[in-house]
Amino acid sequence: MKIAVIGANGNLGARVTKQALDRGHAVKGFLHSVRTPDARAEFVVKSLFDITREDIADCDVLISAYGSGFHADPKLNLQAFLQYKELCDNSDRHLIAIGGAGSLYTDETHSTYCYETPEHPDFLREISRNIKLGIDELKKTTAMNWTVVCPSSFFDPEGPLTGNYEIGTEGHLLFNEAGESRVTYNDLACAMVDIAEAGSCRQLQITVLTRQVPS
Secondary structure, three states, X not given: OEEEEEOOOOHHHHHHHHHHHHOOOEEEEEEOOOOOOOOOOEEEEOOHHHOOOHHHOOOOEEEXXXXXXXXXXXXXXXXXXXXXXXXXXXXXXXXXXXXXXHHOEOOOOOOOEHHHOOOOOHHHHHHHHHHHHHHHHXXXXXXXXXXXXXXXXXXXXXXOOOOOEEEEOOOEOOOOOOOXXXXXXXXXXXXXXXXXXXXXXXXXXXXXXXXXXXX
C-alpha cells in the first residue's frame, strides 16, 4: 500500500511516516521544509494547499497531520477540510485526517462541544470550532472515504507507543480507568496506520484513548 502523509516531518506526521515504513508500506511525504524524518520515504516540499490530485494519484491512502498552528488564521483549519474534499472526493482513496478534541462532545449526552466549555483554552476555541465546521463539510459528502481521528483532551507528546488504545466512534470524549482523557502521539499515529491498513472507520469522526500510560 502507498500512503501519502501531509506534514510528514511534524511531531505526529513523522511518527505516522516511521510506523508506516516499518510495516513495509511505501510513503510519499509532503513537507514544509527540506528536513526529512526518514530517508526511506519519498518526499515532496509542498504545503497542503498546494497539493493536487495528480500529486497523490498513485496513493491508496492520504493521512493528514496538518495543523494550522496557534498563531495562524483559525479559518485555515476549515479550509484544510475543503482541500481534503478537493483531493479525495469521488475517488477510492481513504482520507484519514487529524482532528481536535475540541470538536468532540464532552459526553454521551451530545449537548455541548468541548470547545464551547469554559475550560477549553481560549487560544484553541476558534481553531476547534473551525475543525468542527470542516468535519461538518465532510459529513455532507456521499462519494468520499474519510475518517477524522481526534486525540483525547491531553495529547501526550512524550508518552510511549503502548499499542493499548481504544477507539471511540460516538463523537464524544473517552476516559480511561484513571479518569484521564489522554492519548500519546505514538498511539495516535499507530491508530491512524492501523485504520489505513484495515480500511476501517469510514465516514466517521473518531477519538483515540490510551488505556494506560506506564509511569
